[in-house]
Amino acid sequence: MPEPPPTPNARMICKLDSIFPLSEEERQVLEHLPVLVKRLKADQEIVSLGERPQQCCLVLEGLTCVYKLSYAGRRQIMALHVPGDMPDLHSLHLAVMDISIASVSSCTVGFIQHEDLRRVCERFPRLTAAFWRETLVDASIYREWLLNVGQRDAYTRLAHLMCELYTRLSAVGLTDERTFELPITQDELADTLGISAVHVSRTLQALRGDGLIETARKRVTVPSWSKLQEAGEFDPLYLHLQGRHAA
Structure with missing residues (x-):
């Protein structure tokens, strides 16, 4: 028998645990975060430049990208996000999106309300550190991509x-x-x-x-x-x- 698909929160927990070891209590807290699941087609916009989202996106299946367009309409994909990633986690603190996020393949995503994430972070400081670490790792990946495109x-x-x-x-x-x-x-x-x-x-x-x-x-x-x-x-x-x- 094939294994049942993981719950939406399981992907997030697995990703966070790969960069910030979580306690059993912290896993339980994350497991109970409300997540609204949506299925998307390929090349579908998730959040756009200039928007003021009230929720964060969690990639559950498939591949999404962060991109920006030049004035001439040429696209630069600036990041690829795999299941477990939260590509707009920074929107918790930066109200206006300065990037756009779209599906690359057909995919499944989950949306977690900012207020729910803030509530968890207020009660569990180590989870605040875990989410902060995720945004720092994203920044580290951006730096490596800059080197990759610029010098290799x-x-x-x-x-x-x-x-x-x-x-x-x-x-x-x-x-x-x-x-x-x-x-x-x-x-x-x-x-x-x-x-x-x-x-x-x-x-x-x-x-x-x-x-x-x-x-x-x-x-x-x-x-x-x-x-x-x-x-x-x-x-x-x-x-x-x-x-x-x-x-």
Whole structure:
């Protein structure tokens, strides 16, 4: 019999526990946070630039992105978020959104009211620290992405992204051996890496040709983790994983 899907809060708890070990009491508190679950199609807006949200988004299934548009309408994807992530947690303290968040694939998300999160944080200071740590880790990932796009060539950029996504998905129990789901198009990878879709296609072909990845539909397999890690100049330090999740 297949295992039943986790409760919405279980994804959040798993993610937080990977960066900030939680007590059993704290897990119970988070388990009882009210979450409104919604299913979204691919390329559906979740929250937009300039909005004043009263809730935070929790990714439950699929992939979402943070992006901004240039005046010419060109999109830069600035972050990808996997199940367990809360991409707009900062909206607890920054009233106006300065980014937009959208689904990349069809996905399931949960919404947690700000007032419920604040109530929990007031009662349990360690959970305040856990959520604060999550926003700090997000900032650390942004810094690494800036280096990736600004100073690495396309081959290294893509290898690094594959390493990061595998590591983050593994931390929340969503990898199978060296295989993971990557429901993203080449156009979306182009917007993420700052290169053209044609260049993405050639770079994927190069990584496959060198035996660093294997792809089948939306699944990626990593035959040799050490070789991919070397090709991507990947050091997981910036993910700040704790305990059994640390590299």
